[in-house]
Amino acid sequence: MKCRVCREPAIIDIRRHNANFCEEHFLRLCRDQVTKAIDAFSMITPDERCLVAVSGGKDSLAVWDILLDLGYQVDGLYLGLGIGDYSDESARYAREYAESRGATLIEVSLPRTYGFDIPNGSRAAKRKPCSACGLSKRHLFDQAAIAGRYDVVATGHNLDDEAAVLFGNVLHWQTDYLGRQLPVLPARDGFPRKIKPLVRLGEREMAAYCVVKGIDYIVDECPMAKGNKHIGYKEALNAIEATSAGAKHSFYFGFLDRASERFQAEAEADQAELTPCIECGSPTSTEVCAFCRLVTRAGGHLPEGDHDIRLDAWFGDHRHVEPVLDDAYPDPDPDPDPDPDVGAGADDAIAVDLSPTRRTPKDVRA
Numbered sequence: 001m002k003c004r005v006c007r008e009p010a011i012i013d014i015r016r017h018n019a020n021f022c023e024e025h026f027l028r029l030c031r032d033q034v035t036k037a038i039d040a041f042s043m044i045t046p047d048e049r050c051l052v053a054v055s056g057g058k059d060s061l062a063v064w065d066i067l068l069d070l071g072y073q074v075d076g077l078y079l080g081l082g083i084g085d086y087s088d089e090s091a092r093y094a095r096e097y098a099e100s101r102g103a104t105l106i107e108v109s110l111p112r113t114y115g116f117d118i119p120n121g122s123r124a125a126k127r128k129p130c131s132a133c134g135l136s137k138r139h140l141f142d143q144a145a146i147a148g149r150y151d152v153v154a155t156g157h158n159l160d161d162e163a164a165v166l167f168g169n170v171l172h173w174q175t176d177y178l179g180r181q182l183p184v185l186p187a188r189d190g191f192p193r194k195i196k197p198l199v200r201l202g203e204r205e206m207a208a209y210c211v212v213k214g215i216d217y218i219v220d221e222c223p224m225a226k227g228n229k230h231i232g233y234k235e236a237l238n239a240i241e242a243t244s245a246g247a248k249h250s251f252y253f254g255f256l257d258r259a260s261e262r263f264q265a266e267a268e269a270d271q272a273e274l275t276p277c278i279e280c281g282s283p284t285s286t287e288v289c290a291f292c293r294l295v296t297r298a299g300g301h302l303p304e305g306d307h308d309i310r311l312d313a314w315f316g317d318h319r320h321v322e323p324v325l326d327d328a329y330p331d332p333d334p335d336p337d338p339d340p341d342v343g344a345g346a347d348d349a350i351a352v353d354l355s356p357t358r359r360t361p362k363d364v365r366a
């Protein structure tokens with residue numbers, strides 16, 4: 001197996017590109033694919049400040065790494081969701097990476113700041129854990145970005161994630177969600193732009209990227225995500241991809257090219273009806289926004305004081321004083337199911353052991 005570019009021994013084959021790559025050219029391919037996505041969708045410019053939401057998993061650490069290597073100004077944001085050992089361990093990977101690059105990692109703890117964790121809070125609120133988790137993440141990503149004056153929030157959603165969400169939305173004909181399923185959501189109402197720079201790269205490539213770059217990441221999936229529908233959709237698409245290389249790519253990018261625009265009018269009509277949440281000021285279609293309702297039902301509390309004071313608690317002196325809004329723009333990961341916003345990375349497509357104890361470039365040899 002030889003590298004398509006240099007004919008040296010390859011470490012990975014990528015069937016949808018019908019090509020193999022050596023370490024050097026595989027890393028270059030990953031960077032090039034991110035550059036291509038950034039250019040095609042006008043995601044970010046070098047003078048903008050970006051906050052990357054980092055879970056400690058392969059995708060978000062890889063996107064942080066690639067954006068830094070490409071010269072963008074990127075800080076990380078880790079949200080502590082209070083999911084026992086899983087959260088402790090994932091925080092550790094995020095911190096270790098930040099330290100290794102001398103990069104800034106902002107940490108926000110749901111239990112400490114809002115008085116509830118996902119396992120207990122979702123039970124009390126009678127919501128599925130992944131739905132409470134997704135809602136909290138969207139709210140806190142926005143809030144942190146506004147507080148820290150970031151222009152852009154990036155997440156580690158990859159092609160497998162996006163194809164699976166699209167699959168779920170099509171399966172249930174969630175036309176309002178289909179109009180918002182884009183790799184970029186523009187800034188609006190004072191909110192930062194949201195971008196998904198990994199849409200041209202698959203899960204297997206991101207795991208291989210971390211292995212080759214020596215980035216340690218949490219391999220375990222979130223224990224609360226087991227058995228949810230999103231994972232089932234990913235498995236279904238993996239089965240299709242196995243016999244039809246490139247199917248995920250053409251499904252997702254075909255949708256973006258030829259169909260997504262048709263659903264945008266409906267999505268925009270939805271947005272027009274938002275008014276500020278009476279608790280926190282977030283644009284919402286109800287009097288109190290979904291996150292504030294979750295906080296109450298989960299037995300938590302909003303931090304003491306007004307918005308500015310709450311921001312101080314996170315950011316000290318370099319806060320940015322503007323109304324704190326949260327859910328202003330569409331769910332980046334709409335899922336019609338009762339389990340929205342999941343996307344724990346099932347690595348079934350990876351033929352080799354990528355566990356942290358065995359990470360050498362040799363291991364990603366396909």
Ligand code: AMP
Nearest residue numbers: 053054055060078079155156157342343
């Ligand atoms: P998931 O919904 O778990 O697949 O995560 C999707 C994306 O959300 C990840 O690629 C990260 O960018 C971000 N993310 C997930 N969990 C966290 C977290 N605890 N803290 C910060 N960002 C996260």
Ligand code: FES
Nearest residue numbers: 129130133222224
């Ligand atoms: Fe959110 Fe598991 S419930 S990551």
Ligand code: ZN
Nearest residue numbers: 003006022025
């Ligand atoms: Zn090569």
Ligand code: ZN
Nearest residue numbers: 277280289292
């Ligand atoms: Zn609110």
